[in-house]
Amino acid sequence: MTVREMIKRENANLTVSERKIGDAVLADYPFGALQTIQELAERTGVSAPSITRFVSKIGFAGYQEFQRHLIAELKESRSSPLELKATEKPSKGGAFLADYARRASDRMHEMSQSVPQEQFDRILTLISDPARAIFVLGGRISDNIATFLSIHLKQIRPKVHHLPSNPEHWPDLLLSIRKQDVLILFDFRRYQRDLESLADIVAKECRPSIVLITDKWMSPIARHSDHVVALPIEIQTAWDTLVCAIAFVEALIVKVSESDWPTTKARLEAWDTLRLVSPAQPSGDKDDR
Template structure:
């Protein structure tokens, strides 16, 4: 896709090495694919060892690794590693660190400027998230035979709650895991292989969510969908589907506008795939929700 036109954001400049490798995958040789798979399997740590160690682990020569990093756009293995280290630092950035690089623009027109930035992130999402991936996740959520479990981090759990509230009005078997991990086992025991676990985890990733994903992947084996950012939560290694969304907006605070838009789009399409069933459930839901309390008999 040509994004070089005037007025378009420079998406390529913000790509991670992971995305660069994936976009180059169709042009890689068999040896280069072995290197790419080794790097992506434990990203970014898989390539933070010496070139000799990576060569030994993959069974590919050091010169082949040099050619691989050159093919994907780096001057050499050291530059490739510097990129990975930079991404690792960025993935741990806090509001205090982001404050040092923020660009607030004109204070008199901040709302308009912020809206412009948010719209640019939305365009970036629409260009970077494949429709096929959206459709696959949509099919999982719309399948009434699958139970859906959702959970997010300290901030992103609000998005998980938003998803669960709407899905519960559309279909049954939707569970929002409570914040206390001591209450998780009951729901995890009900989880089956055909079910879906959706996790939200953005930078300064939460260890308890990673532990949950690890346990679920080993013990229950549902389809795990991860909604994260371009630096990738460690949950990625346990996930079947990974949606990497733009969150940088040049302020001390990352934005979840793309996560909310992605979830809203899923909610709309899940409801429409079987509108007759959705309509019946909404009508029944409203009858119960709006049912007035029984009047007390007067003596």
């Protein structure tokens, strides 16, 4: 369990001063608590003993253990396949595909338990609103999922834009973002600085609703986001899995299409009419090969 999760778990049991500490830690997570206890006390206006009681209440023996846990999280959030390879769990009996499918299934079940239906519904409401333009982008690998989402949404509704990978081309689309629009970003561990910079600029200059799809360590984009979906990605191999991200996106696509099915149906029919497909061969013609 991350420190973030521990704080949220104990939130109802915290005093006013302890909630103030928790808010300060979460506001600049995890860096907000990687300072001395005196510096954190001065920044929050809360006494050092109150901070000690806070870290004890959320589950740590002391402030040093609390910080060690945060540092370990920070290292995990930057783990590469080379580092993950050292901790992978081999499959049993050589049946790797079946074992991998079981692990993926476990992650899917974990997602179903950890992502609240209310959060899914709030994001669905934003994306389903035809008055809002949708802008989508992902990281070096996760942009494939952003592409997958944008291609399907474009068939369902208008005003869907997939930002290009080259930041030099972003201003053209960013100039059209309005406060009522939605920016969806995908960013998983080994987070990309250009995406964080994009979120920072858009949050300050355009102020749309920002939806972040990330992992339990939380991309730095979280501090700029209105909705943060933390998905399981660890699968005990050298490579993280994006199976939960794909499933989450597929679920959104299904429900967005159903939110106004008559309009979706009409758009799909028009879309298929305009598709550039090769003319069918007359039934009597033979293949020239």
